[in-house]
Amino acid sequence: MINAIRNLGVRGINALWRGGSMARFFMLILANSGMSFRRFRLTIREIYFAGVMSLVIIMVSGLFIGMVVGLQGFETLQHYGAEETMGVLVALSLVRELGPVVTALLFASRAGSAITAEIGLMKATEQLKAMDMMAIDPMARVVAPRFWAGAISMPVLAALFSSMGIFGGYLVATLLVGIDSGVFWSNLHAAVDFRYDVLNGFVKSVVFGVAISIIATFEGFDADPTAEGVARATTRTVVTSALTVLLLDLILTGFMLRGD
Amino acid sequence: MTAAAIKFGEFVDAERVGNTPTAARHSQTSATGSIHCATPAETGMVNVKMKHIAVAHATLRQQKPTHTILSSTPSQSFVEIDNVDFSYGKRAILKGISLKVPKGRVVAIMGGSGCGKTTLLRLIGGQLAPSKGMVRVDGQDIASLDRDGMYAMRRKMGMLFQFGALFTDMTVFDNIAFQLREHTTLPADMIRDLVLMKLNAVGLRGTAKLFPAELSGGMARRVALARAVALDPMLIMYDEPFAGLDPISLSVVGQTIRKLNNALGATSIVVTHDIVESMQIVDYLYFISDGRIVGQGTPDEIRHSEEPFVKQFVHAELDGPVPFHYPAGDFGEQLGLVPTLPASRTQS
Numbered sequence: 001m002i003n004a005i006r007n008l009g010v011r012g013i014n015a016l017w018r019g020g021s022m023a024r025f026f027m028l029i030l031a032n033s034g035m036s037f038r039r040f041r042l043t044i045r046e047i048y049f050a051g052v053m054s055l056v057i058i059m060v061s062g063l064f065i066g067m068v069v070g071l072q073g074f075e076t077l078q079h080y081g082a083e084e085t086m087g088v089l090v091a092l093s094l095v096r097e098l099g100p101v102v103t104a105l106l107f108a109s110r111a112g113s114a115i116t117a118e119i120g121l122m123k124a125t126e127q128l129k130a131m132d133m134m135a136i137d138p139m140a141r142v143v144a145p146r147f148w149a150g151a152i153s154m155p156v157l158a159a160l161f162s163s164m165g166i167f168g169g170y171l172v173a174t175l176l177v178g179i180d181s182g183v184f185w186s187n188l189h190a191a192v193d194f195r196y197d198v199l200n201g202f203v204k205s206v207v208f209g210v211a212i213s214i215i216a217t218f219e220g221f222d223a224d225p226t227a228e229g230v231a232r233a234t235t236r237t238v239v240t241s242a243l244t245v246l247l248l249d250l251i252l253t254g255f256m257l258r259g260d
Numbered sequence: 261m262t263a264a265a266i267k268f269g270e271f272v273d274a275e276r277v278g279n280t281p282t283a284a285r286h287s288q289t290s291a292t293g294s295i296h297c298a299t300p301a302e303t304g305m306v307n308v309k310m311k312h313i314a315v316a317h318a319t320l321r322q323q324k325p326t327h328t329i330l331s332s333t334p335s336q337s338f339v340e341i342d343n344v345d346f347s348y349g350k351r352a353i354l355k356g357i358s359l360k361v362p363k364g365r366v367v368a369i370m371g372g373s374g375c376g377k378t379t380l381l382r383l384i385g386g387q388l389a390p391s392k393g394m395v396r397v398d399g400q401d402i403a404s405l406d407r408d409g410m411y412a413m414r415r416k417m418g419m420l421f422q423f424g425a426l427f428t429d430m431t432v433f434d435n436i437a438f439q440l441r442e443h444t445t446l447p448a449d450m451i452r453d454l455v456l457m458k459l460n461a462v463g464l465r466g467t468a469k470l471f472p473a474e475l476s477g478g479m480a481r482r483v484a485l486a487r488a489v490a491l492d493p494m495l496i497m498y499d500e501p502f503a504g505l506d507p508i509s510l511s512v513v514g515q516t517i518r519k520l521n522n523a524l525g526a527t528s529i530v531v532t533h534d535i536v537e538s539m540q541i542v543d544y545l546y547f548i549s550d551g552r553i554v555g556q557g558t559p560d561e562i563r564h565s566e567e568p569f570v571k572q573f574v575h576a577e578l579d580g581p582v583p584f585h586y587p588a589g590d591f592g593e594q595l596g597l598v599p600t601l602p603a604s605r606t607q608s
Contacts (some may be wrong), residue, residue: 130425135411
């Protein structure tokens with residue numbers, strides 16, 4: 001019993017230390033971000049790897065999830081004779097929740113893990129040390145551009161995910177269910193509020209992008225410089241990012257609800 | 261000989277010509293002297309190219325902060341390590357180490373695996389700080405430098421890591437151009453010429469477009485060598501440059517280290533346990549064992565040294581101050597071959 005409490009205490013303290021280190025790491029990234037904007041080409045390159053290379057998985061997933069939500073929504077709505085509001089259901093689900101959250105989960109798995117593995121391997125093969133010995137700060141040259149690439153890519157990917165999802169819902173509604181295209185769009189247009197729905201969804205995706213980018217770069221930079229250490233760090237990135245995104249989503253949703 | 265076949269000698273000429281802005285004006289003469297059997301058109305092109313490169317070098321030198329030769333003249337030692345202790349936690353690695361590396365020399369630091377050789381390099385490079393004592397490079401106490409001061413100092417240094425540490429997402433060309441692009445404002449065509457010269461000096465100009473994964477171990481080490489000298493450093497540090505190389509690559513790397521040091525007028529520290537190759541290329545050797553310096557001297561002095569550790573190391577003797585056996589209990593007893601006396605008889 002004593003041992004269990006002791007272990008819990010040790011884990012708690014370690015988690016706190018890790019959280020503190022991550023916060024300090026974030027401050028260091030901000031302090032070393034000058035080069036990422038002065039030489040924006042560095043960031044653009046990372047946006048290509050983190051964002052552009054994730055386009056396929058994000059857009060295809062968005063399309064299918066939109067279609068599935070449409071079909072499931074139709075199943076329920078038809079009981080109440082409200083199947084014409086299917087567009088509203090699909091759009092609100094995607095823009096408010098599914099878009100930012102699912103994109104974040106996919107982004108963490110596809111791009112976050114790649115960032116961690118890349119930085120971790122650079123550390124394991126002494127590339128970061130070599131850079132430091134060349135009087136070039138790895139925080140400014142390697143970490144900060146990857147962080148900003150993640151933070152910039154995530155909201156764009158979430159927007160594309162939601163757009164593809166709505167398009168998927170539209171295809172199901174018009175081609176399978178037989179809802180009139182004009183009705184689908186006009187209901188959607190009337191129900192979705194830009195500030196309350198779209199902007200809140202955007203804020204969420206920015207917060208998730210920042211969180212995933214911090215976790216991914218920190219885990220890579222902090223990885224043990226061995227093959228096993230990099231593998232463990234990559235796994236930690238995906239798990240920690242997923243849990244953080246879900247927790248942050250709960251907190252943000254709580255703050256964003258109008259309550260009327 | 262055409263412009264594409266500039267050999268090591270010409271590289272040296274261009275390096276020396278580029279050392280001072282005034283000397284750059286004479287580069288044309290120097291370059292002409294090194295070109296043979298070329299058509300007037302080719303010679304003209306080469307002259308322009310060499311002049312161009314000499315100006316680039318002059319610019320490079322001018323852009324280095326506090327790059328003065330005089331600052332280290334009082335002691336004539338470029339690196340001084342004075343009574344340095346270093347520990348990883350409670351494990352003492354270096355115990356009161358003192359050594360000097362004279363300017364312009366190639367010095368080897370030798371010792372068995374895990375004796376603290378690489379740690380010593382990291383102390384010199386400012387990646388670690390000593391727990392006691394002082395490390396001076398070019399007259400400056402490394403531990404007292406702030407980040408900007410440290411980076412200014414590191415621009416005078418080049419380091420070859422044990423496994424090259426080449427950037428795997430860049431071509432060989434970009435690896436060598438990396439520091440030039442980061443630290444200078446030289447135009448792209450000048451950088452191109454400088455990179456090709458560095459690659460030519462290590463005999464790998466033909467690999468410029470390859471990625472590090474496409475190189476053999478020896479080639480990667482030579483590319484890393486070219487990268488280490490990209491900014492014409494005053495101090496070049498080599499961490500196990502001969503580890504895992506075949507005899508030909510080993511000899512090529514060894515000779516290149518010596519020639520580069522002479523060509524650049526630099527100071528080199530080679531951390532290694534390859535005694536045969538080191539003896540051929542270095543001016544002076546230090547031996548470290550158990551965190552202390554146990555022997556030192558020129559290659560000739562080392563060959564005839566009677567110091568037990570040095571003798572064992574140089575002649576690769578199986579047993580000596582470094583025992584063959586890791587400390588353990590009695591072997592016969594462990595195998596059950598030695599009868600142990602009953603407790604009652606032992607007491608009587």
